[in-house]
Amino acid sequence: MSGLAAPGLEAKGLVIDVPGRPDGRAIDLAIAPGQRWGVLGPNGAGKTTLLHTLAGLRPPRVGEVRLDGRALARWRRRALARRLGVVFQERHDDFPATVRETALIGRHPFLSPWRQEGPEDLARADAALARLDLGHLAERELSTLSGGERQRVSLATVLTQAPDIWLADEPTNHLDLHHQVAAMALLAEQADQSRGVIMCLHDLNLAARWCSHLLLLYPDGQACWGPAEAMLTLAALERLYDQPLTRVEVDGAPVFVPVR
Numbered sequence: 704m705s706g707l708a709a710p711g712l713e714a715k716g717l718v719i720d721v722p723g724r725p726d727g728r729a730i731d732l733a734i735a736p737g738q739r740w741g742v743l744g745p746n747g748a749g750k751t752t753l754l755h756t757l758a759g760l761r762p763p764r765v766g767e768v769r770l771d772g773r774a775l776a777r778w779r780r781r782a783l784a785r786r787l788g789v790v791f792q793e794r795h796d797d798f799p800a801t802v803r804e805t806a807l808i809g810r811h812p813f814l815s816p817w818r819q820e821g822p823e824d825l826a827r828a829d830a831a832l833a834r835l836d837l838g839h840l841a842e843r844e845l846s847t848l849s850g851g852e853r854q855r856v857s858l859a860t861v862l863t864q865a866p867d868i869w870l871a872d873e874p875t876n877h878l879d880l881h882h883q884v885a886a887m888a889l890l891a892e893q894a895d896q897s898r899g900v901i902m903c904l905h906d907l908n909l910a911a912r913w914c915s916h917l918l919l920l921y922p923d924g925q926a927c928w929g930p931a932e933a934m935l936t937l938a939a940l941e942r943l944y945d946q947p948l949t950r951v952e953v954d955g956a957p958v959f960v961p962v963r
């Protein structure tokens with residue numbers, strides 16, 4: 704399913720629908736194959752709302768989202784589910800399922816209603832679980848996992864799906880340092896395979912290190928976006944978080960440290 708033809712997923716004059724908030728600035732951007740977009744903003748800025756709107760899970764207030772030039776509203780739900788993969792922030796659906804059964808949900812958009820998963824689907828799920836260091840937990844009930852293990856199952860489920868566009872809501876949530884880097888490396892690898900990636904992040908330094916493009920989302924509906932290096936200015940980030948910062952450089956990449 705890789706090999707997405709440009710322009711990928713596009714926001715056209717998009718205003719997300721955050722109740723009680725002014726429209727602010729309409730968003731116009733394209734998540735092209737190979738790009739790694741990060742969405743930054745304080746709590747409540749609308750990052751999750753934006754991601755869900757881009758995934759077609761909630762309607763925009765104004766404007767539209769297009770995939771391959773066609774409005775999401777004109778896509779069949781199932782066709783969209785094959786192309787867009789969402790890593791949700793926290794899910795506690797908690798209907799009984801093992802880790803492997805959960806990863807296999809990634810194959811559901813590709814199965815006809817009467818068809819069970821086959822050996823190829825199982826192989827994809829097991830490969831994804833192995834990639835996320837979850838092979839030894841494949842038979843475990845999801846409800847027994849730690850927060851970080853659950854987060855890795857969410858990533859493994861979308862990896863099993865292998866969508867053209869990844870929409871990841873805080874993909875490093877609950878992850879230890881090693882697995883944070885592994886998750887970002889996985890998303891970078893997906894982009895390298897001509898997939899589009901957009902992720903909401905709270906960690907400025909992961910964003911600075913791993914994102915090719917950034918969208919800064921302000922709580923009043925204002926927004927700015929562009930190539931990461933152009934967005935990573937001290938003034939813009941301090942205003943975004945209402946927090947004084949210091950900028951240093953490590954291995955040629957900027958690192959932002961909060962000033963106490």
Ligand SMILES: Nc1ncnc2c1ncn2[C@@H]1O[C@H](COP(=O)(O)OP(=O)(O)OP(=O)(O)O)[C@@H](O)[C@H]1O
Nearest residue numbers: 721722744745746747748749750751752753903905
């Ligand atoms: N159904 C709703 N009714 C009223 N307000 C809502 C509703 N859903 C979301 N909101 C509000 O919309 C705003 C944006 O929420 P959203 O979850 O998109 O923010 P976020 O940037 O992802 O935040 P966080 O960093 O805390 O995850 C928040 O202020 C939230 O309280």
